[in-house]
Amino acid sequence: MQSIKLAIVAGARPNFMKIAPIIHAIQNSSKDIVFKLIHTGQHYDKLLSDNFFEDLNIPEPDYNLNVGSGSHAEQTAEILVGFERIMLDDAPDLVIVVGDVNSTMACTLAAKKLNIKVAHVEAGIRSFDLTMPEEINRMVTDSIADYYFTTTEIANVNLRNSGAKEQQIFLVGNTMIDTLVNNLNKLKKPVIDNKILDSQYVVLTLHRPSNVDAYDKLAQSIRRICSKLQDYTIVFPVHPRTANHLKDFTLPSNLITTPPMRYLEFIYLLRKSVLVVTDSGGIQEETSYLEIPCITLRKNTERPETITMGTNILADIEDDSFDEAINQFNTGQLKSKSSIPYWDGRTGERIVSTISNIFN
Numbered sequence: 399m400q401s402i403k404l405a406i407v408a409g410a411r412p413n414f415m416k417i418a419p420i421i422h423a424i425q426n427s428s429k430d431i432v433f434k435l436i437h438t439g440q441h442y443d444k445l446l447s448d449n450f451f452e453d454l455n456i457p458e459p460d461y462n463l464n465v466g467s468g469s470h471a472e473q474t475a476e477i478l479v480g481f482e483r484i485m486l487d488d489a490p491d492l493v494i495v496v497g498d499v500n501s502t503m504a505c506t507l508a509a510k511k512l513n514i515k516v517a518h519v520e521a522g523i524r525s526f527d528l529t530m531p532e533e534i535n536r537m538v539t540d541s542i543a544d545y546y547f548t549t550t551e552i553a554n555v556n557l558r559n560s561g562a563k564e565q566q567i568f569l570v571g572n573t574m575i576d577t578l579v580n581n582l583n584k585l586k587k588p589v590i591d592n593k594i595l596d597s598q599y600v601v602l603t604l605h606r607p608s609n610v611d612a613y614d615k616l617a618q619s620i621r622r623i624c625s626k627l628q629d630y631t632i633v634f635p636v637h638p639r640t641a642n643h644l645k646d647f648t649l650p651s652n653l654i655t656t657p658p659m660r661y662l663e664f665i666y667l668l669r670k671s672v673l674v675v676t677d678s679g680g681i682q683e684e685t686s687y688l689e690i691p692c693i694t695l696r697k698n699t700e701r702p703e704t705i706t707m708g709t710n711i712l713a714d715i716e717d718d719s720f721d722e723a724i725n726q727f728n729t730g731q732l733k734s735k736s737s738i739p740y741w742d743g744r745t746g747e748r749i750v751s752t753i754s755n756i757f758n
């Protein structure tokens with residue numbers, strides 16, 4: 399019998415946390431599975447890419463498309479062309495894509511046009527908000543992928559509602575949580591004043607285009623957050639997208655900004671914080687697992703289980719819902735207990751054993 403040949407795709411920071419446990423599960427498996435790793439180069443900075451490969455012990459990619467930044471069309475087009483070339487040269491039995499970034503959608507499209515099977519990890523989650531580029535990426539990817547690895551039953555329902563067949567859907571859990579579980583005993587202290595790390599501090603992250611691309615909204619949001627949480631130091635690792643828009647901003651006195659952190663440092667920071675304010679998708683999941691209250695500055699979430707079963711609530715920075723969320727935090731009403739089925743650190747193994755069953 400021949401080995402099962404996989405092509406695993408990663409392009410941007412949150413993808414790296416999702417592929418690591420799949421790769422390690424393949425490496426630790428007795429099944430005859432080989433893989434090639436393709437980095438699209440959507441994220442290329444050391445801070446957003448290489449450091450994550452190092453921290454998470456991900457092997458060097460076999461191919462790097464080096465697509466870099468650009469408009470959505472430019473980035474998607476370059477990935478389509480580059481990934482098609484690799485697939486024509488080195489066709490696998492299955493392409494594995496993760497998450498919802500431009501690389502996820504572009505590689506799915508290129509592979510499917512060549513009749514190569516695609517499995518989507520983190521399939522089926524939906525914000526139903528088509529102003530988010532990620533929602534379009536999720537919908538396109540799920541409309542043509544062959545196998546769906548899902549994080550919750552809610553995602554299964556979304557997939558069924560859009561016509562997926564039961565035998566294509568596998569509820570396996572969350573690979574991002576595998577990475578968290580596997581690294582909890584390896585965390586590293588970030589380079590921040592010890593006094594802050596020993597105090598009750600809040601972590602802030604913002605990078606969604608809808609929150610950061612307009613300077614006035616971004617500046618007002620940061621001022622509002624800092625004034626409502628004036629008794630706390632707020633630690634804000636700044637994503638390059640946000641940094642581009644913050645050049646002329648005078649920082650409030652209780653705000654400390656840092657460059658993007660390494661994975662092991664960022665989780666250290668999260669774990670010791672009393673509250674997280676964010677617009678990230680993955681951080682809603684990580685704070686739920688770590689049982690830290692999280693206020694997500696969005697009108698919707700594709701991860702509703704973090705609200706119903708985790709520690710997350712949604713708030714709009716431009717209306718009273720933010721004040722209400724802060725009140726709940728101040729009066730200890732935000733949830734700090736969580737339990738989400740299958741988020742147990744074994745998702746990578748379940749994915750590898752499912753792939754082995756499908757191809758044998």
Ligand code: UD1
Pocket residue numbers: 410411412440441442443444446447467468498499500501531532605637638639642
């Ligand atoms: C992308 C993903 C988003 C994910 C986020 C995590 C899409 C549509 N968006 O958004 O889902 O949550 O990554 O970070 O795929 N830049 C750098 N260095 C880099 C990469 C980017 O400085 O290594 C700069 C770019 O020049 C650009 C900005 O960051 O100004 C945005 O980068 P881009 O990859 O286009 O989108 P993200 O906002 O990072």
